Amino acid sequence: MSAAPTRTRTARDEQALHAALSSRERPPRASTLSACLTFGWRGMLKVKHVPEQLVDVTITPVLFVLMFTYIFGGAISGSTAEYLEFLLPGIMVMSVLFTTVYSGVALNTDVTKGVVDRFRSLPIPRSAPLVGSVLGDSVRYVVGAVVVVVVGVAIGFRPEAGIGGVVAAVVVFAFGLAWVFTTLGLLLRTPNAVMNAGFMAIFPLTFLSNVFVDPETLPGWLEAFVDVNPISHLVTASRGLMAGTATAGDIGFVLVSAAVLAAVFAPLTVRLYRNKS
Numbered sequence: 001m002s003a004a005p006t007r008t009r010t011a012r013d014e015q016a017l018h019a020a021l022s023s024r025e026r027p028p029r030a031s032t033l034s035a036c037l038t039f040g041w042r043g044m045l046k047v048k049h050v051p052e053q054l055v056d057v058t059i060t061p062v063l064f065v066l067m068f069t070y071i072f073g074g075a076i077s078g079s080t081a082e083y084l085e086f087l088l089p090g091i092m093v094m095s096v097l098f099t100t101v102y103s104g105v106a107l108n109t110d111v112t113k114g115v116v117d118r119f120r121s122l123p124i125p126r127s128a129p130l131v132g133s134v135l136g137d138s139v140r141y142v143v144g145a146v147v148v149v150v151v152g153v154a155i156g157f158r159p160e161a162g163i164g165g166v167v168a169a170v171v172v173f174a175f176g177l178a179w180v181f182t183t184l185g186l187l188l189r190t191p192n193a194v195m196n197a198g199f200m201a202i203f204p205l206t207f208l209s210n211v212f213v214d215p216e217t218l219p220g221w222l223e224a225f226v227d228v229n230p231i232s233h234l235v236t237a238s239r240g241l242m243a244g245t246a247t248a249g250d251i252g253f254v255l256v257s258a259a260v261l262a263a264v265f266a267p268l269t270v271r272l273y274r275n276k277s
Contacts, residue, residue, distance in 0.1 A: 035124040039132020043106070044139055056102075057144035061095035062151050068212065069155070076213060081156055088152040089166065089238040090211030093231065095144045096174045097206065101198030103137045104181030105191045111276060112190065127270050134178045141174045142167060161244035169241060169254050173234055176258030179265035186272040205231050230257055 030038070047054060065088060073083030107130070110116050119129045145167045149159065159166075185194045208222070209231040215223045226232050233253045240246030 029123050030128075032125045032128060035128035036132040036135060039129050040135035040139075041132075043133050043136025046106070046136075047140065054140070054143065057095065057099050057140055058147045060098075061091055061144065061148045064091050064094070065148060065151055066155075072212075084152065084155065084157050086214075086239070087212065088148065088157050089242055090209075090235045092145050092148040092166070093170055093235050093238055094206050094211055095148055096141045096170050097177060097202055097231065098199070099137070099140055099144055100174050100178040101181050101195060101202065102140075103134055103178040104183075104185030104194045104198060106133060106137075106185075107182050108185035108188065108191045108194045111186065116273070116276065126274055130182060130266075130269055130273055134175060134182065137178060138171055138175055141171045145170055159242040161242055163242065165246075166238045166241040169237055169251065170234065173254050173258045176261035176265075179262050179269055182269045183265050183272065186269060186276060205229060210235050233257070 065084075068087055068091070069080050069084045073080035073087070077083035077086060110119075110129075116129070120126075146163075149157070149163050149167075153159075181194070181198050184197060185191075188194050188197060209226055209229045211231070215226040215232070218226060233250065234257075237246055237250035237254045240250050
Protein backbone atom coordinates (compact mmCIF):
# COMPACT_ATOMS: atom_id res chain seq x y z
CA MET A 1 0.00 0.00 0.00
CA SER A 2 2.98 2.30 0.42
CA ALA A 3 4.12 1.78 -3.18
CA ALA A 4 1.77 4.39 -4.67
CA PRO A 5 2.83 7.28 -2.37
CA THR A 6 6.47 6.36 -3.00
CA ARG A 7 6.00 6.49 -6.77
CA THR A 8 4.16 9.79 -6.44
CA ARG A 9 6.93 11.27 -4.32
CA THR A 10 9.57 10.05 -6.76
CA ALA A 11 7.72 11.56 -9.73
CA ARG A 12 7.33 14.82 -7.84
CA ASP A 13 11.04 14.90 -7.05
CA GLU A 14 11.90 14.25 -10.68
CA GLN A 15 9.64 17.08 -11.78
CA ALA A 16 11.21 19.45 -9.25
CA LEU A 17 14.68 18.48 -10.38
CA HIS A 18 13.74 18.94 -14.04
CA ALA A 19 12.24 22.34 -13.28
CA ALA A 20 15.36 23.43 -11.40
CA LEU A 21 17.65 22.34 -14.21
CA SER A 22 15.57 23.72 -17.06
CA SER A 23 14.85 27.07 -15.43
CA ARG A 24 18.38 28.29 -16.03
CA GLU A 25 20.19 28.84 -19.28
CA ARG A 26 23.24 26.72 -19.93
CA PRO A 27 26.38 28.77 -19.21
CA PRO A 28 28.38 29.71 -22.31
CA ARG A 29 31.28 27.49 -23.28
CA ALA A 30 34.61 28.85 -22.08
CA SER A 31 36.80 30.29 -24.81
CA THR A 32 40.25 28.84 -25.43
CA LEU A 33 41.96 31.91 -24.00
CA SER A 34 39.76 31.94 -20.89
CA ALA A 35 40.34 28.23 -20.25
CA CYS A 36 44.11 28.55 -20.69
CA LEU A 37 44.29 31.51 -18.31
CA THR A 38 42.19 29.65 -15.75
CA PHE A 39 44.55 26.68 -15.79
CA GLY A 40 47.49 29.05 -15.64
CA TRP A 41 46.01 30.57 -12.50
CA ARG A 42 45.58 27.04 -11.14
CA GLY A 43 49.32 26.50 -11.54
CA MET A 44 50.05 29.70 -9.66
CA LEU A 45 47.70 28.70 -6.85
CA LYS A 46 49.72 25.50 -6.42
CA VAL A 47 52.72 27.64 -5.56
CA LYS A 48 50.62 29.71 -3.16
CA HIS A 49 49.46 26.65 -1.23
CA VAL A 50 52.78 24.79 -1.51
CA PRO A 51 55.44 27.54 -1.38
CA GLU A 52 58.14 24.88 -1.02
CA GLN A 53 57.96 24.59 -4.81
CA LEU A 54 59.88 27.87 -5.04
CA VAL A 55 62.87 26.54 -3.07
CA ASP A 56 64.66 25.27 -6.17
CA VAL A 57 63.86 28.50 -8.00
CA THR A 58 65.14 30.84 -5.30
CA ILE A 59 67.51 29.31 -2.76
CA THR A 60 69.50 26.96 -5.01
CA PRO A 61 70.57 29.57 -7.62
CA VAL A 62 71.44 32.02 -4.85
CA LEU A 63 73.76 29.43 -3.32
CA PHE A 64 75.35 28.82 -6.73
CA VAL A 65 75.97 32.54 -7.26
CA LEU A 66 77.54 33.05 -3.84
CA MET A 67 79.54 29.82 -3.82
CA PHE A 68 81.05 30.08 -7.30
CA THR A 69 81.69 33.82 -7.06
CA TYR A 70 83.54 33.84 -3.75
CA ILE A 71 85.16 30.39 -3.84
CA PHE A 72 86.15 30.04 -7.51
CA GLY A 73 85.98 33.61 -8.81
CA GLY A 74 89.50 34.59 -7.82
CA ALA A 75 91.02 31.41 -9.22
CA ILE A 76 89.15 31.56 -12.53
CA SER A 77 89.10 35.27 -13.36
CA GLY A 78 91.54 36.82 -10.93
CA SER A 79 88.85 38.74 -9.05
CA THR A 80 85.39 37.97 -7.72
CA ALA A 81 83.92 41.14 -9.23
CA GLU A 82 85.08 40.25 -12.73
CA TYR A 83 83.89 36.67 -12.44
CA LEU A 84 80.49 37.78 -11.15
CA GLU A 85 79.93 39.75 -14.35
CA PHE A 86 80.67 36.60 -16.34
CA LEU A 87 78.88 34.10 -14.09
CA LEU A 88 75.56 35.67 -13.17
CA PRO A 89 73.82 35.56 -16.59
CA GLY A 90 74.77 31.89 -16.87
CA ILE A 91 73.45 31.05 -13.40
CA MET A 92 70.20 32.80 -14.24
CA VAL A 93 69.84 30.71 -17.40
CA MET A 94 70.71 27.52 -15.53
CA SER A 95 68.20 28.11 -12.72
CA VAL A 96 65.36 28.81 -15.15
CA LEU A 97 66.13 25.79 -17.34
CA PHE A 98 66.19 23.45 -14.36
CA THR A 99 62.77 24.81 -13.39
CA THR A 100 61.27 23.71 -16.71
CA VAL A 101 61.56 20.08 -15.58
CA TYR A 102 58.74 20.71 -13.11
CA SER A 103 56.32 21.32 -15.97
CA GLY A 104 56.62 17.65 -16.85
CA VAL A 105 56.53 16.59 -13.21
CA ALA A 106 53.30 18.53 -12.58
CA LEU A 107 51.62 17.06 -15.67
CA ASN A 108 52.66 13.52 -14.73
CA THR A 109 51.28 14.09 -11.23
CA ASP A 110 47.91 15.13 -12.65
CA VAL A 111 47.86 12.02 -14.84
CA THR A 112 48.80 9.57 -12.09
CA LYS A 113 46.30 11.08 -9.62
CA GLY A 114 43.39 11.00 -12.09
CA VAL A 115 43.02 14.77 -12.34
CA VAL A 116 43.35 14.60 -16.13
CA ASP A 117 40.25 12.38 -16.31
CA ARG A 118 38.27 15.14 -14.60
CA PHE A 119 39.58 17.72 -17.05
CA ARG A 120 38.38 15.58 -19.96
CA SER A 121 34.83 15.70 -18.62
CA LEU A 122 34.80 19.51 -18.77
CA PRO A 123 33.47 21.42 -21.81
CA ILE A 124 36.84 23.02 -22.57
CA PRO A 125 39.42 22.69 -25.36
CA ARG A 126 41.54 19.61 -24.82
CA SER A 127 44.79 21.56 -25.01
CA ALA A 128 43.76 24.19 -22.42
CA PRO A 129 45.14 22.34 -19.34
CA LEU A 130 48.48 21.88 -21.08
CA VAL A 131 48.91 25.42 -22.39
CA GLY A 132 47.61 26.90 -19.14
CA SER A 133 50.00 24.84 -17.06
CA VAL A 134 53.03 25.98 -19.06
CA LEU A 135 51.83 29.60 -18.92
CA GLY A 136 51.52 29.36 -15.15
CA ASP A 137 55.02 27.94 -14.93
CA SER A 138 56.30 30.94 -16.87
CA VAL A 139 55.62 33.06 -13.79
CA ARG A 140 57.96 30.77 -11.88
CA TYR A 141 60.62 31.30 -14.54
CA VAL A 142 60.36 35.06 -14.13
CA VAL A 143 60.61 34.78 -10.34
CA GLY A 144 63.73 32.62 -10.62
CA ALA A 145 65.43 35.01 -13.06
CA VAL A 146 64.62 38.11 -11.02
CA VAL A 147 65.84 36.54 -7.76
CA VAL A 148 69.23 35.73 -9.29
CA VAL A 149 69.65 39.25 -10.68
CA VAL A 150 68.61 40.90 -7.39
CA VAL A 151 71.18 38.85 -5.48
CA GLY A 152 73.81 39.69 -8.08
CA VAL A 153 73.07 43.41 -7.84
CA ALA A 154 73.28 43.20 -4.04
CA ILE A 155 76.84 41.84 -4.23
CA GLY A 156 78.07 44.16 -6.97
CA PHE A 157 76.70 43.05 -10.34
CA ARG A 158 75.67 45.92 -12.62
CA PRO A 159 73.67 45.09 -15.79
CA GLU A 160 74.48 48.09 -18.00
CA ALA A 161 71.60 47.44 -20.41
CA GLY A 162 69.04 46.36 -17.80
CA ILE A 163 67.42 42.98 -17.26
CA GLY A 164 64.12 43.27 -19.12
CA GLY A 165 65.37 41.90 -22.41
CA VAL A 166 67.37 39.06 -20.93
CA VAL A 167 64.51 37.89 -18.72
CA ALA A 168 62.20 37.92 -21.74
CA ALA A 169 64.68 35.92 -23.83
CA VAL A 170 65.25 33.32 -21.13
CA VAL A 171 61.54 32.93 -20.39
CA VAL A 172 60.73 32.53 -24.10
CA PHE A 173 63.35 29.80 -24.47
CA ALA A 174 62.17 28.13 -21.24
CA PHE A 175 58.58 28.15 -22.54
CA GLY A 176 59.73 26.18 -25.59
CA LEU A 177 61.89 23.81 -23.55
CA ALA A 178 59.04 23.14 -21.10
CA TRP A 179 57.14 21.34 -23.89
CA VAL A 180 59.97 18.81 -24.09
CA PHE A 181 59.39 17.90 -20.46
CA THR A 182 55.60 17.83 -20.74
CA THR A 183 56.10 15.23 -23.47
CA LEU A 184 58.41 13.35 -21.12
CA GLY A 185 55.79 13.68 -18.38
CA LEU A 186 53.29 11.79 -20.51
CA LEU A 187 55.74 9.08 -21.56
CA LEU A 188 57.12 8.12 -18.14
CA ARG A 189 55.18 6.46 -15.35
CA THR A 190 55.94 8.44 -12.20
CA PRO A 191 56.79 12.04 -11.27
CA ASN A 192 60.13 10.93 -9.80
CA ALA A 193 61.05 9.29 -13.09
CA VAL A 194 60.30 12.51 -14.96
CA MET A 195 62.36 14.56 -12.51
CA ASN A 196 65.34 12.22 -12.64
CA ALA A 197 65.29 11.99 -16.44
CA GLY A 198 64.94 15.76 -16.80
CA PHE A 199 67.80 16.57 -14.47
CA MET A 200 70.01 13.92 -16.09
CA ALA A 201 69.46 15.67 -19.42
CA ILE A 202 69.81 19.29 -18.25
CA PHE A 203 72.67 18.81 -15.79
CA PRO A 204 75.44 17.73 -18.21
CA LEU A 205 74.30 20.15 -20.93
CA THR A 206 74.48 23.01 -18.43
CA PHE A 207 77.93 22.20 -17.11
CA LEU A 208 79.24 21.44 -20.63
CA SER A 209 78.42 24.98 -21.70
CA ASN A 210 79.88 28.44 -21.20
CA VAL A 211 78.00 29.08 -17.96
CA PHE A 212 81.04 28.76 -15.68
CA VAL A 213 84.16 29.11 -17.87
CA ASP A 214 85.22 30.57 -21.19
CA PRO A 215 85.19 27.76 -23.81
CA GLU A 216 88.61 28.90 -25.07
CA THR A 217 90.17 27.48 -21.89
CA LEU A 218 88.83 23.98 -22.63
CA PRO A 219 90.36 21.17 -24.68
CA GLY A 220 89.65 21.46 -28.40
CA TRP A 221 87.17 18.59 -28.62
CA LEU A 222 85.23 19.88 -25.62
CA GLU A 223 85.28 23.44 -26.89
CA ALA A 224 83.72 22.25 -30.14
CA PHE A 225 80.85 20.68 -28.23
CA VAL A 226 80.35 23.73 -26.03
CA ASP A 227 80.22 26.00 -29.07
CA VAL A 228 77.27 24.09 -30.56
CA ASN A 229 75.47 23.58 -27.25
CA PRO A 230 72.14 25.51 -27.41
CA ILE A 231 72.52 26.50 -23.76
CA SER A 232 75.82 28.20 -24.61
CA HIS A 233 74.04 30.30 -27.24
CA LEU A 234 71.34 31.23 -24.75
CA VAL A 235 73.94 32.25 -22.16
CA THR A 236 75.84 34.27 -24.75
CA ALA A 237 72.65 36.10 -25.73
CA SER A 238 71.87 36.75 -22.06
CA ARG A 239 75.32 38.21 -21.39
CA GLY A 240 75.02 40.37 -24.48
CA LEU A 241 71.59 41.64 -23.53
CA MET A 242 72.79 42.57 -20.05
CA ALA A 243 75.91 44.28 -21.34
CA GLY A 244 74.22 45.90 -24.33
CA THR A 245 76.38 44.02 -26.85
CA ALA A 246 73.94 41.35 -28.04
CA THR A 247 73.83 40.73 -31.78
CA ALA A 248 70.79 40.00 -33.88
CA GLY A 249 72.16 36.54 -34.55
CA ASP A 250 72.36 35.69 -30.83
CA ILE A 251 68.82 36.83 -30.15
CA GLY A 252 67.51 35.24 -33.34
CA PHE A 253 69.00 31.88 -32.37
CA VAL A 254 67.19 31.96 -29.03
CA LEU A 255 63.85 32.88 -30.59
CA VAL A 256 64.14 30.33 -33.39
CA SER A 257 65.18 27.57 -30.99
CA ALA A 258 62.21 28.29 -28.73
CA ALA A 259 59.84 28.29 -31.71
CA VAL A 260 61.23 25.00 -33.03
CA LEU A 261 60.96 23.30 -29.63
CA ALA A 262 57.38 24.48 -29.20
CA ALA A 263 56.42 23.57 -32.77
CA VAL A 264 57.75 20.03 -32.41
CA PHE A 265 56.90 19.08 -28.84
CA ALA A 266 53.68 21.03 -28.18
CA PRO A 267 51.66 19.08 -30.81
CA LEU A 268 53.32 15.86 -29.65
CA THR A 269 52.31 16.58 -26.06
CA VAL A 270 48.72 17.35 -27.10
CA ARG A 271 48.53 14.11 -29.09
CA LEU A 272 49.87 12.02 -26.21
CA TYR A 273 47.52 13.82 -23.83
CA ARG A 274 44.48 13.02 -25.97
CA ASN A 275 45.45 9.35 -26.28
CA LYS A 276 46.37 8.95 -22.61
CA SER A 277 44.16 6.32 -21.00
